[in-house]
Amino acid sequence: MARFEEILVHSANGVKTITLNRPERRNALSMRMIEELAQALDEAARCSCSVVILTGAGAAFCAGLDMEHLATLSATTPAEHRRDSENVARVLRALYDFPKPVIAAVNGPAIASGMVLATIPDITLATPESKFGLNEVRVGFVPAMAASFLLRQVGEKRCRELLLTGRLMKAQEALCLGLVTQLVAAEELMQTAQALAQTLLQNSPQAMQSVKRLLAQHARLRLDAELEDAIEVNAQQRSAEDFKEGVEAFKQKRKPEWPSMRARV
Numbered sequence: 243m244a245r246f247e248e249i250l251v252h253s254a255n256g257v258k259t260i261t262l263n264r265p266e267r268r269n270a271l272s273m274r275m276i277e278e279l280a281q282a283l284d285e286a287a288r289c290s291c292s293v294v295i296l297t298g299a300g301a302a303f304c305a306g307l308d309m310e311h312l313a314t315l316s317a318t319t320p321a322e323h324r325r326d327s328e329n330v331a332r333v334l335r336a337l338y339d340f341p342k343p344v345i346a347a348v349n350g351p352a353i354a355s356g357m358v359l360a361t362i363p364d365i366t367l368a369t370p371e372s373k374f375g376l377n378e379v380r381v382g383f384v385p386a387m388a389a390s391f392l393l394r395q396v397g398e399k400r401c402r403e404l405l406l407t408g409r410l411m412k413a414q415e416a417l418c419l420g421l422v423t424q425l426v427a428a429e430e431l432m433q434t435a436q437a438l439a440q441t442l443l444q445n446s447p448q449a450m451q452s453v454k455r456l457l458a459q460h461a462r463l464r465l466d467a468e469l470e471d472a473i474e475v476n477a478q479q480r481s482a483e484d485f486k487e488g489v490e491a492f493k494q495k496r497k498p499e500w501p502s503m504r505a506r507v
Contacts, residue, residue, distance in 0.1 A: 248275040250299070251282050257439045258291040265300025270308035271355055276329050283336045292447050293439040294340070296363060297347040297432065303372065304356025312381075312489050320477060327476040330355060331387055331469050337362045338391065338465070339458045341451045343442045347435040348372045349428065353410070358388045361395065361421045364454070367435055368413045369428040374421065375410035382488030382498065384479045386472035390465060395421055 250261040260282050262269035269275075286294050298304055307330075318326075337344060337359065348368035352360035357374045360366055376392070378385040385405055393401045396419050404411075416422040426434045442450070479485050483501040491498035 246278045246282065248272060249278045249282055251285075253289070253291055255440070256290075256292045256443050257295060257436065258286045258289065258293075259295040259297065260286070262296075262298040262304055265298075265302070267308060268302035268305035268351070269298040269300070269356070270305045271330075272308045272311055273326065273329065276333055280329070280333045280336060283333070283340065287336075287341055292342055292450075293442050294342060294344045295347055295432075295435050295439060296337075296344060296359065297435070298349050300350070302350040302356075303346075303348045303352040304359055305351065306354025306356045306377075309381075309489065309492055312383075318480075320481065323480040324473065324477040326480075327387075327473045330476075331473050334358055334362060334387055334391065335465075335469065338461075339454075341454055342447070343439075343450055343454070345435050345438055347431050348413075348422070349431055354378055354385065355388070358391055361416075362391055365423045365438065366421065367424050367426050367431060367438070368416065368422045369431055370413050370425050371428065372413040372416075372422075373410045374413070374416045375408065376405055377408040377410070379406065379408045380488070381492050382479075382482065382484035382486070382500065384475055386475040386479075387469060390468040390472060394461070395419075 248262075248264055250263045252259045252261075260279070262275065262279075264270060264272070264275065343365070344363035346360045346363040346366040348360045348366060350369070350371070351373045353373070353375050354377055357376055360368070360374065376385045376388050389401065389405060392404065396404070400419065413422060413425055417425055487501055488498050
């Protein structure tokens with residue numbers, strides 16, 4: 243089994259728990275964490291476990307892509323932008339197509355890419371204090387990959403509203419929209435996730451894998467095309483002036499002054 247630096251992996255009683263482990267950064271996704279998560283999911287798909295639990299260490303589930311990493315992107319090439327986007331897409335697709343049941347135990351805010359990680363799994367448990375949001379437009383980015391998954395979950399009208407406003411929603415609203423399966427008190431979150439995993443272990447592994455394979459096949463061709471488009475949009479947006487300004491404004495804790503707005507004056 244691989245050794246990881248930014249995630250924790252624990253296996254017991256047929257359940258593999260993967261914990262995002264950068265609590266000091268609110269489990270923001272670095273490129274290393276994304277690579278480790280992809281590797282851990284690949285190992286989990288091939289090992290003897292029957293259920294996977296995905297959670298975060300500390301007070302947050304995942305704050306999305308690490309803004310410190312985003313701040314360095316202006317120095318990278320278009321090919322590197324595309325590679326980063328492809329790596330993110332690979333993890334999200336691995337979760338969507340994962341052959342075994344996956345439970346997300348959302349222990350705090352799940353923002354931007356973190357919200358996608360929290361809501362793609364088959365079952366999403368969340369604490370009442372958790373918050374969700376795809377706020378990329380607020381820093382001049384495009385939640386292109388998130389759009390493909392969110393559209394399937396909440397429909398086009400609500401998807402447009404959430405992506406265009408970038409607003410945060412409380413866990414109760416996420417529950418009403420179907421993005422969250424169940425709200426669970428923080429002190430009972432992991433116990434509930436483990437109990438649910440043990441319930442799933444009573445089912446036929448082969449039958450559950452067939453269910454998941456069937457659902458993945460229904461979406462495969464369209465999702466392939468959508469994610470390829472999303473990768474290209476993300477890679478291009480990383481070179482956009484609005485994105486550079488958005489990241490700089492975030493670092494300086496000020497309101498962005500969008501170049502595209504000035505260009506229209």
